[in-house]
Amino acid sequence: MSLASLPVLDHWIDGTSTPGSGTRLGDVFDPALGTVQRRVRLGTAADVDAAVGAAVKAAVAWGESSLARRMQVVFAFRELLNARKDELAAIITAEQGKVLSDAAGEIARGLEVVEFACAMPHLIKGAMSENVSTGVDVHSLKQPIGVVGIISPFNFPAMVPMWFFPIAIAAGNAVVLKPSEKDPSASDWMARLWAEAGLPAGVFNVVHGDKEAVDALLTHPDVASISFVGSTPIAKYVYETASATGKRVQALGGAKNHMLVLPDADLDLVADSAVNAGFGAAGERCMAVSVVLAVDAVADALIGKIAERMRTLRTGDGRRDNDMGPLITGAHRDKVASYVDVARADGATVVVDGRDITPDGDPNGFWLGPTLIDRVPTTSAVYTDEVFGPVLSVVRVSGFEEGLALINAGQFGNGTAIFTNDGGAARRFQREVQVGMVGINVPIPVPVAYHSFGGWKASLFGDAKAYGVHGVDFFTREKAVTTRWLDPSHGGLNLGFPRND
Structure with missing residues (x-):
């Protein structure tokens, strides 16, 4: 099939599908087949302006x-999404590549936030102090x-x-x-689901595109805030560009998540x-564990157990x-596969090489099997870079202190975990580790x-995290109203500074 005959995905602006003003198209692949399945409009600054307008x-x-009224629409969206989640999961798998069960899990976690938003009448309540x-x-x-803009x-x-x-x-935004x-x-x-739920046209708009559309959104004078998730260099760019125009920005960046394994941990669970x-x-x-910090005493046994389990995985x-x-x-x-050779050249041991798999799928798919690399030097790019693929590095450490120091020395501070049965070690870890999300x-x-x-650190730019109370505060602005209702016997002029008597 020629590219010209493929379906083209348009923007969604003001309640309708529209091709916009641009002529550029991007390729949308089916990663499991390695072929282009459709094309997508790459929006212009004019398209962004139309959507913002x-x-x-x-x-x-x-x-x-x-x-x-707003809650009726949000509740309706929740019900429709829950009823048709399998349809959305199939779309995700066809374009992103993750297995259907993982796509369903993604939707379930998104539904949690929709359900949280259903509590907005309580979340958005103000406070009252009488007779101050x-x-x-x-x-x-x-x-x-x-x-609000979302990238x-x-x-x-x-x-x-x-x-x-x-x-x-x-909260009442568009x-x-x-x-x-x-x-x-x-x-x-x-x-389309929002429209079916009764959301008025223009409240939810979608503009597809690349850097041109991103820059137009970051600098548009009528956009009040930007929410972004992506790599650290782009997150920093988004934060600096958008905040320079006075916007609120929450820009979540990259990660290099470590799992510290102490000798008393349950190695099968680990x-x-x-x-x-x-x-x-x-x-x-962004929350994948890419580095296992294994204490020397249990490293060999743990690597054997991990490798054994990896060989049972089906990639396809x-x-x-x-x-x-x-x-x-x-x-x-x-790019991800190239790190295997980088690690070997740096003296690491490749225990399981994911480049050797035979996938259950089309040979033209973008396959790389699970990869395990032991004795990774902390100077190697496979350790310092956010690889963002199925490559698990093992760094051997002498104990808790060295493991904690390595985590805290990293540029990222997104997620981390410790595996131990020692409550004191776990409590100290959660207190001292310089990471925003911690698992015990x-x-x-x-x-x-x-x-x-x-x-923390290079994993978040801006003051607000995503969803929860941070999300409610980010998408609202607060007014404080001071009120006095005077009775007919009030006094006359008084130019003194008002006192709280």
Whole structure:
């Protein structure tokens, strides 16, 4: 099939599908087949302006609508999404490559935030203090900020947008979403679902594209905030560019997540956890465990258990009965695979080489099997870089102190875990580790929706984490109102400074 005959995915602006003003198209692959399955419009600055313009108009009426009305729409969206989640999972698998069960898990975690947003009447309540001065009351209001921009990555085309837009919409804002051009169809699908749920046109808009669309959104004068998830260099760029124009910014960056294994840990639990956290979604998770810090006394036994489990994994087409799917593109697969040779050249030992697998799928798919590398030097690029693929590195450490020091010395501070049965060691670890999300015998410590997601150091730019109370505060602005209702016997003029008597 020629590229010209492939279907083209359009933008979603002001409640309708539209091709916009641009002429450029991007290729959307099926990673398990290695072929282009559709094309996507690459938006222009004019397309972003059209979407923002629609959002500006819609935000006024939507923000003034009653909480009851807004909640009816959010609840309806939740019900529709839950009823049709299998349909969305199939779309994710076809474009992102992750296996169907993992796509379903992504949607389930996104649904948690939708359900959290259903509590907006409680979350958005202000506070009241009566008679702070004689006859004077003070109360606070939380109001929407207007038009919010969301820029989401390829690895979670449904969940990451849902970290932001349910809360933003429930709070009374309008949204312009720029999804990854690598797997864009989930966003248009969710836009149509919002329309079916009764959301007014213009409240939720989708503009596809690349850097041109991103820059237009970052600098648009009518966009009040930017929410971003992606690599650290781009997160820093997004933060600096958008904040320079006065926008609120929450920019979640990269990660290099370590799992520290102490000698008293249950090694079977550790091995299961390392495999699950290292190779789920082909390692294309910002919360994936990419480094196991194994204390010398248990390192050999642990590596043997991990390798044994890895050899049972089935890599192949996510629509079949497999454990792990392909990587997102051929170029990314080649980049991740190149780290195996880098590690070997740096003196590491390749225990399991994922380049040797025979996948259960089309030979043209973007395959790389689970890879395990032992005795990785901390100077090697396979340790210092965010590899973002199914490569698990083992660094041997002498004990707790060395492991903690390595984690804290890293540039990232997204997620980490410790495996131990020593409560004192775990308590000290959670206190002293310089990381935003910590697991104790939990390998992927992604907080539930009523807490907030985000790291430290180069893993987060801006002051606000995603969802939870941080999300509610980020998508609202507070007013404090001081009130006095005077009775007919009030006094006359008094030019002195007002006192709280």
